[in-house]
Every structure is written in structure tokens, then in C-alpha cells.
Amino acid sequence: MDHHDEDDAHLSSQIVEEEDLLFDDGPSEQPSLDETTGNADIDKITAQHSDIDETLRVRLAGPSTSKVNYHALQRLFTFIEFLINYYFPIQAGMDSVDKAKVNEIIYEVSKGSSFFENERKKDNAVTGRINALLSKYERIKNDVLSEEFIIVDNMIEELEDERDLNQCIVHIDMDAFYASVEELDQPHLKTVPMVSFAFQAVGGIGMLCTSNYEARKFGVRSAMPGYIALKLCPQLKIVPLNFSKYREASAKVRSVFEQYDPHYCPMSLDEAYLNITEHLKTTNKSPPEVVVEIRDKIFKETLLTASAGIAANKMLAKMCTDVNKPNGQFYLKSELADIQEFINPLSIRKIPGVGRVTERVLNALNVNTCKDIYPQRAMLYKLLSDISFKFLLRAHLGIGSTSVDSEYVRKSISVERTFRSLSSRTDLYFKLKDIAQKLAKDLESKNLCGKTLGLKIKLTSFEVRTRAKTLPGNIYKQEDLEKYASQLLEKELPVSLRLMGIRLSSLCSRDEIDQKGVKRVGICTIF
């Protein structure tokens, strides 16, 4: 899409605006899925899911009543729960969405769709992973693990050295950004459910890019396919995306950031981190007072509201933004006790980097809130990789990076397209040429070349495959991209595809290489 072309560096990727966690699924909403024990208890399961549509239950139960099928039944319910939480994460007590209706929509929408079947496959794979972890867990759960506790506690001491409580980091996030910009021009949209769509690639309406707060009341959210949104809310007003307007608004917002931290780090059009430590030295105002001032200026400039979090590091600041959204802010004092008090009760899902899958895995290990990480630390140390474990430990301790820096080094660049099912050789190679052309254009404008070429294909079944090849030298020309990508594609034929993409990594600037594709100034010059 051409609206990306003028975007700066990594920000060009913003299509879907941030998903506001308005409707948090609290831990109480989560069914205590029996992967957590590995033992299927069908009575318990059916009791937990008694609200699920009767016909669905009958259908899923199938003709057989064997134990194996009970297990399959359990898995399917888990999956349905997953889908419901995915699309309609409505808080308990929110009656704006009729739960039975939601289930029905899910069922209607799911049946017979390749997407659904593929999601189920992925979900089963996660269950397999969880079960493998759980059998490991079973073996060690009664061990004292005193050595592990010692190791972990030493680790904690080391991590504490990383802690820096002397910076004041602010995370700012515009409220329903694209939708709010649209409402500026068309104020009547404020009171009706409204969304913007994009990507009409495969027909239909496409994917939802943003939704206003009225639409969210119906469970309509960004990154939802249009036809589901319309089923949820038939009166939904659809407006086209106007990326240049969002960029314009974003520029005004950024000019405010600039005044408080010239090194502010934009994460997308509607979101940024600021380090206001230096600014605080120039004023008598407290951190929250400064942030009120920033948000006031943003409002005066754009008539748009923003939410903010203020804390000792980026992770905490981001988590704080969520607390009083929309149009609010939260200040977490840089005191150990305050940080612990803030972190402990939060669901692990609130940790940036913990998504739906990781949440499920951790829940299975009886880790539901950040507080749970500590008593389980020796077990988690044994079960998780060093990287994952340290990541969790840092989150639990509230330790995070304080570096706010707009510098950015790109590591890869890619173009991918979704289309109506294609399987003939001619069509596929034509599409490949198209994509290579676009990538070559992007490489040109960014003055880049690279030597690892990757091909990504998504079959009509939604199965995704990636193939890559590291070449002897750097490439950037369309013909070269096309040539090597074709070689990778050739091996996959025959296939019926819905998506194709080309990625180039191991990048370097074109200025740094000579005609042979060899770097002039390489790592070797250091030695």
C-alpha cells in the first residue's frame, strides 16, 4: 500500500493501531482449563462451559462417547473459549454483548472455515507443548529444588544491579487514534459505532484497522475481519482509512513530544516513549503534572486525547498507561515497594511480550499473576529457557530498560500480499514478480541490500511455510530477488496459495559494498 512509502523507518509497519485492553479478561473469566492438570475431567469441563450453545455441544460431542473423544471434546471447548476470548474479550458483568449470541456468531462464523481449522491445529500444538511441559513438571513438582532456589536468588541479585530508579519514563498512547481522527472531521460519528477497514485483498470488506469506543461496546475491535464485525454490529458505520490524515495528526503530537524529550522514541503513529528526566530539572512540576501538561498540549494541538503511564522504566510505563485509559494517566512512583505493589496483582498477560499463548502456558504452570512468579521461581527456572526465565524474573521484579532512543537499525525488510487462491504456475510467478518489484522499490528508497532471501507462502489451508537462502553476496535488484525467490518457490510446487511474501535480511547499506556485493567496511576491519 502506497500510504506506507513515506513513512519513516520502522513506523511504516503500523497498520492496525494499538489494541486497547479495555475489556480485560480477568483471571476469574478464564476457565480453569484442564490442561493445567493434564487430567481431563469431563463433568467439570461441561459444567464450566454449560453456557456454550447446546447444538454446538451436541455437534462437538459427536457420535462416540469413548475416552479419546472426551479428550477431543475438551480440546474443542478449550479452542472455542480461546476464540471467544480472542474476539470478544468482554469483562464479566458487561452486558452490552449477549454471551449466547456471541457463541452463536462464533459457531456460525467458524464452521467450515479453513481459518478455523488451522487455528484449531495451532491450538492443539500449543496443548501438546503444554502437556510436554506438564509432564516435566510432574516429575519435579515434589522436589525441594533447594539448589535451584539458590541459583535463582543469585540471579535476582544480579538482575537487581540492572535496576535504575533514577529515570522518569513516560509512555503515551493516543486513544482510539484513527477513529478519533475520523471523528474530528465527522463529529456525528462519535455517537455511532464506527470502524475503518483496510486490506480488501480477498474480497468482502477486509480487516478492521480501528474502532471507536461505541463500536467496542459491541465487541468490535481492531484486527477483526469485517464480516465478523458486521455480524456483531450490523449498524456499524464503515469509513475508509485516511493514512495521510493520521500522519498529519501524528506529526502534531510528535512536535509536543519533541519539546519534552528530543530523543523521544515513537513506536507507531499513535504511541511513543519519552524520558522526561532532564525536562524535570527545568521545572518545579512533578512528573504527573508535566504529563498532564503534555496531554493538554496534545489536546490543544489536535483536539485528540491521549493516555499515559509514568514510571521508572519502559515496561512499567507501558503497563501504567493501561490503568486509566482512555484519556487518563497513571504515575507509579520509583520506590521498590510501590513497584512491587503495582506489579504483583497484575495478570501475567499485562506484561508486554506475554501474549495469548504464553499466558496459556504459564497458566498451566499455575502462574496467573505476576506475584505467582516468585514462589514458582525454582520450578520455572527448571522448565523454561534461560532467556524466557530471566524475562519473567525481570517482569516480576519490575526491572526494565530505561533507554529511550530514536536511533533504529533495521534488520530485515519484506513485502507480502494476500490474494484470492492462486495455484497455476503462471499466476504464482506473476505474483512473485509483483512482490519482488515492490521490495526492490523499498530497497531502493532505503538504499539497502542484503544477502539472506526468504520466501513466505500461506497455503489456502492457512498453513504457513517459510524458506530461506543465504547468498554469497548482497542483492537488491528486482531480477535477483525474483530469481532466488523463484528457486525457493519452485521446490514447493504444486501449491494453492492465499499469500506470498519476500523478505531480505542480513542487510547493509548499498554505499558500503562494491559491485561484487562485498562489504567494503566489514567486521574484519575491527580486528
Added chain:
DNA sequence: ATACATACC
């Protein structure tokens, strides 16, 4: 190095 999965906006 490659493949695949997860996460973020």
C-alpha cells in the same frame, strides 16, 4: 543457518 511460532502495533 533454517524453519516455525509468538508478539507487537
Added chain:
DNA sequence: AACTGGTATGTAT
């Protein structure tokens, strides 16, 4: 019927 695109990074082999 119908479920995006761009980038980074972790995990496994």
C-alpha cells in the same frame, strides 16, 4: 464465503 502487513525475536533443529 470471508481472518492483514511489517518487523523483531525466541525456540528448535
